[in-house]
């Protein structure tokens with residue numbers, strides 16, 4: 001592990017710490033070192049040891065002599081901590097269990113760099129954003145439970161705290177749901193070609209066996225284990241099953257259920273699992289070329305299906321002791337089927353709404369159902385933006401996936417101005433299914449950008465909190481300022497950033513690691529630390545790297561130092 005110098009923000013002289021993401025303040029006071037050879041003796045006050053057990057386990061073991069005193073302390077920012085190393089003792093003051101865990105992770109990084117003799121060090125730290133997320137898509141290609149557990153531990157090490165687990169899409173359904181076994185029996189498997197009767201989508205290569213890495217699903221037990229591992233690391237899991245578009249796996253699975261019930265003579269039962277209107281004559285093609293992937297939003301059975309899914313997921317979260325707080329409904333890239341559906345025509349006439357509002361109608365209805373259960377709805381910004389805010393619950397999370405130069409700034413500000421919780425999932429800075437570089441040997445899509453290397457992720461400027469949560473565009477390829485056409489209301493803010501690992505092109509678990517590391521660390525850095533080279537937000541203005549207000553020399557110095565710590 002490299003051990004680099006960095007100028008802690010506000011420090012007059014460079015301080016050598018190994019902590020990543022960069023802490024707010026660090027200093028090297030005078031005093032005697034701490035010799036860890038004697039082993040640590042941990043005591044806690046006001047923070048349950050169970051809540052920080054995973055972070056404690058990241059330290060060298062031992063029932064030793066060196067006191068490590070962990071105390072809850074009021075007056076610190078949420079997730080904040082103060083770590084004091086010196087004179088034979090280590091002390092942690094933390095706002096909460098998350099703060100204590102972060103302090104322990106910082107300590108573990110310092111031990112990894114310095115060895116068992118720690119020179120005196122004081123760190124004061126707190127995150128810039130409360131939401132620091134990673135999306136892992138296990139729907140397109142499945143990724144194993146061990147891989148997910150490993151990622152959860154890596155996330156905690158770099159102080160990321162939201163795992164957006166993408167469990168359902170066109171190509172697969174990856175979570176066992178009580179009462180709907182077909183979802184995983186059918187939806188958990190891609191097939192060799194499209195001739196199989198229940199085929200979801202073909203395998204990406206020449207590996208048709210059902211044991212191919214693209215196949216599989218999480219059992220209820222697996223998911224509970226994942227939730228528990230996340231909770232032990234202060235990570236909230238946000239499940240997502242994309243709807244009403246991107247729903248081919250659910251549609252195919254429920255067709256099988258329908259047929260089985262019909263064969264058993266249970267017509268009424270079968271009708272409860274209809275997700276499309278059989279008389280719908282609409283022809284559509286989704287952006288990803290599916291012509292049969294959209295739930296019919298006018299059928300009551302669609303909503304009772306979603307209800308069963310939410311029931312099942314809620315129960316698993318309860319069993320894990322990690323209540324479901326946010327549920328992501330997708331809501332993106334709906335191809336706009338339904339115009340040829342008699343059921344929809346009847347509903348439109350009855351409710352007197354225009355056909356163009358059907359997508360919004362779906363989101364508003366599911367959001368309302370979630371709100372009744374006390375669960376926050378989350379969705380992608382394109383779909384969410386079409387809703388009528390007056391018909392949405394007050395508590396809404398939106399993931400902005402407009403590009404830096406294609407409307408993402410205005411979208412982020414407009415949706416923040418609706419009072420929503422805005423998370424920046426900006427493709428050109430945080431879609432880690434894009435390749436590292438425009439090189440034919442690299443895997444990944446390039447629709448958003450020709451490549452995102454760690455420096456580009458590092459140079460993303462998500463804005464200036466708390467009053468002005470502005471999205472600051474920064475695209476190294478096109479350093480042209482983007483006009484801020486929708487200034488953010490000064491009382492609003494952006495709640496955080498998220499990295500996305502979509503997995504259409506990412507099949508094996510080792511490819512997951514390759515796509516995420518090291519650039520995930522750059523995003524973790526931006527989610528945690530606000531740097532002096534980021535100019536303050538000014539309403540109506542925006543800037544990119546070419547803007548003279550960006551202190552490029554300071555950015556490069558920070559980058560070199562960061563790269564040394566990675």
Ligand code: TNX
Pocket residue numbers: 332333380401431433445502503504
């Ligand atoms: C767009 S981001 C998508 C995903 C794809 C991704 C591939 C979003 C809401 N939709 O379904 O996996 O691009 O880069």
